[in-house]
Amino acid sequence: MGLILFYILGGLTLVAALGVVTTRNIVYGALFLLVAMSGVAGLFVLLFAEFLALVQLLIYGGAIIIVILFALMLTRTTDFSVATEHRRWPMAAVISLALFGLLAGAAIGDSGDYNTYQRSGISIEELGKGLFENWAVPFEIASIVLLVALIGAIVIGRSGEEEGGEGDQG
Amino acid sequence: MILELAHFQILAAALFCLGLYGVLARRSAVMVLMAVELMLNAVNINLVAFSAFRDISIVTGQVIAIFVITVAAAEIGLALAVIMRLYRRRGTVNVDEIDWMKG
Amino acid sequence: MGIEEAWLIPTYGFIAFGVIALFGRYLPSQGKHLSIIAIVAAFVTFWPVLFDFVSKGVGEYHVPRVWFSAGDISVGSGMIIDPLTIVMLALVTLVASLVQIYSLGYMRHSHKGHIADDPRIGWYFAVHSLFTAAMLTLVLADNLLLLYLAWELVGLCSYFLIGFWWERKSAVNASKKAFITTRVGDVGLLIGILILVAETGTFDISDIIYAVVNGDVSEGKTTLAAFMIFLGAMGKSAQFPLHVWLPDAMEGPTPVSALIHAATMVTAGVFLVARLLPIYEMAESAQMFIAIIGIVTALMGATLALVVTDLKRMLAYSTMSHLGFMMLTLGAGGFTAAAFHLLMHGVSKAMLFLSAGSIMHAMNDETDMNKMGGLRHRMPITGAAFTIGALSLSGIAPLAAFWSKDEMLLAIQDRLSPVFVVLFLVAVVLSALYMSRATYLVFFGPLKVENRRVHESPALMSMPLVVLAVLSVFAGFIALPLGGGYEGIGRFLFYGEHGHDFEFQPLWTVVSIVLATGGFGFGIWLYKSKRTTVDNLRVRFEGVHRVLINRYYMDTAYQWIVDRVVLALGRSVALFDRTIVNDRGVNGAGLTVLGMGKRLRSHVTGLFADYGLAMGSGVVAIALYVWLRSV
Secondary structure, eight states, X not given: OHHHHXXXXXXXXXXXXXXXXXXXXXXXXXXXXXXXXXXHHHHHHHTTOHHHHHHHIIIIIIIIHHHHHHHHHXXXXXXXXXXXXXXXXXXXHHHHHHHHHXXXXXXXXXXXXXOOOOSOOOOHHHHHHIIIIITHHHHHHHHHHHHHHHXXXXXXXXXXXXXXXOOSOO | OOOOHHHHHHHXXXXXXXXXXXXXXXXXXXHHHXXXXXXXXXXXXXXXHHHHHSOTTOXXXXXXXXXXXXXXXXXXXXXXXXXXXXXXXXXXXXXXXXXXXXX | OOGGGGGHHHHHHHHXXXXXXXXXXXXXXXXXXXXXXXHHHHHHHHHHHHHHHHHHOSSOEEEOOEEEEETTEEEEOOEEESHHHHHHXXXXXXXXXXXXXXXXHHTEEEETTEEEEOTTHHHHHHHHHHHHHHHHHHHHBOBHHHHHHHHHHHHHHHHHHHTSSTTSHHHHHHHHHHHHXXXXXXXXXXXXHHHHHHHHSOOBHHHHHHHHHTTOSOHHHHHHHHHHHHHHHHHHTTOTTSXXXXXHGXXXXXXXXXXXXXXXXXXXXXXXXXXXXXHHHHOHHHHHHHXXXXXXXXXXXXXXXXXXXXXXXXXXXXXXXXXXXXXXXHHTTOHHHHHHHHHHHHHHHHHHHHHHHHHHHHTTTOOBGGGOOOGGGTOHHHHHHHHHHHHHHHXXXXXXHHHHHHHHHHHHHHHSOHHHHHHHHHHHHXXXXXXXXXXXXXXXXXXXXXXXXXXXXXXXXXXXXXXXXXXHHHGGGGGSOOBTTBOOHXXXXXXXXXXXXXXXOHHHHHHHHHHHHHHHHHHHHHHHSHHHHHHHHHHHTHHHHHXXXXXXXXXXXXXXXXXXXXXXXXHHHHHHIIIIIIIIIIXXXXXXXXXXXXXXXXXXXXXXXXXXXXXXXXXXXXXXXXXXXXX
């Protein structure tokens, strides 16, 4: 049962991911991303990380995709009649495939002791406990990170002086 | 066949490499960002999978995954702000044309 | 006080130079009197040395002193006192004293209405002192290094004095020409010295002579060294072809010409050859070369003196001619005769120059003989002195230079082929001719109207003239045994085993008297009987005249060499330096680095995809490598 679900969700995710990186239309790409995120969320459920799945959907699907779509809207240019790929894309493909091969090979050849697929997971309570007790400091830091990112985004994205002239040539 | 860790690992690897391809080969900065998201998700899958196939009572994997998501969110926000600024200044988000650090 | 203290003689001059050059502006009259004191002191100091020398017996005395030593070679700064030295000391100190006293009167110019000293008179006298000191050192030196040093110093002073009035471009050019021409010769001198030193291991002159005479040095090397050293003598003594600087050197003040270019510096070359005569006796080809050069120079100078209209230049060419005589005599091994003539010529020629200066001073620096005439009425003293000098140098008995010319003739006919004798006699006739021409043109004939105001020189200038005139009349008699232990110049100033008594060979003496007197008389007659004869001659021999006026085109030749060869070479070297050394070498290194840097930088494209690809490839490569290793 788990296997079937796995194949379905995994396949969905991969196809969507493929779509993200190959489509000509950016907006389609964003939507493909949404599908991929959802697939990942499903996989999380399969891995007994329900909370994480919810978080995934909320944040990715709810916030990040929206932001991306907004950005797409605001930076629309018409030159995408031209190729959407960088001119060196064959090499990128090769490298990606090679890396995949290596990683997969490593995965298959791994003979660590792993449990087999469980039938139960952990409760949110345990997750929370772990988060706030063992990982309290990173937690706080993460919140600071978010704050900094927020401020930064505001500062950078502020509309204002159009500085003329080149800057960094030479 | 039972689900094994290797399944998830291979899936994560594939996702990661797709994302890598997107980062290296796509032209629009926003596309690149989306590919980066894929890579991060792949990492998350890996983390959670390890957490599930080891001692499940150790929540480390999931916690780290949470942090990854957090940071990814922050990063996207900033990155998109930069892209918007860039677009306003130079009129393009085509990575081929953003080469002022050259030389 | 005696021979041992002879080093004092030059020292006064060095001290005077130092004081005047450094403190001249604080001293009264810029310190010119110091110079006079120094030179007179030198002259005075000479006499005890002479007496000591005579009382000890005529010979060669060394006063050695070590200056420094390096390894095997030690360089001395001692003295040789021998008859040659004595003669030179006498000549230099006497003439220098007289010239400096004369300069006190001469170096005063009309300045804004009243007469005042030349504005840079201090420096003038300072260099005079330095020059005399250097010349005396040259004469006293017992080793070649010290001699070479003094040689160069003398040349330097000549440069300063010729170009003393450097406001005049012609003077500057003349001083440069003198220095460069003599420098060419000095290279030879240095090479010659170094050859001798390398072969004998010492700088000491007596030791070198001893080694050469005893055959320690191979004949080839001896000859080569002899030639090279003579090259230096050629430069300093204005022998053909390095004579071109002497006529131009007349740009300097006339007393300078009298001292340096008549009696002292130009005789340094003759002195050198005489001092090293034993070496030349061992190198026959070199000695023959000297004789040839000597007679060529003598004839050249005489012919050129015949056509110039400038009084000082005439005297310069005459000096060149007489120096040629001296060299010719040395080429014949006539040590005594050459040194004797050096002395006599020095006295008479200096006087002639001073007379010329006297005339120039009275006629506002005019030197064109055609503008003079009949000046003996206005300047009797000068006129008498000049005439005496002219007669003396023409070889009219019993004046000074007659005796020395006679000695020279005897030496030449004794050793060299008749060709030389004949040419020598031709030159004698010519020298009488140009002397009489000059004398007549300047002092005899009608007095020009514009020269009516000309007057005799002040006492400071005429007095030295008188002294030298007296010497010119009577000095020649030192050739004869005068009693009191002195047995004639031949016994005093000798070289070799023993001297020779005064010989009287009637034939030659009569020949020389006849030729000299005849030549002189012919000249007087020629110029007396109106210009028309002379002009006719000029027209008939126009080609010859043109060659002579252009100084045998030697200056043209030298200029061509300088332009085409020297400067062209310099240009090509400069080109090489600019393109290869600079552009390739120095700049090239820098440009190479820049180029490499540019090429290396090309990988920084600024496109992050490229960077990412590079990183990715690297990761894959490393991973592959690790995996393959483990397999």
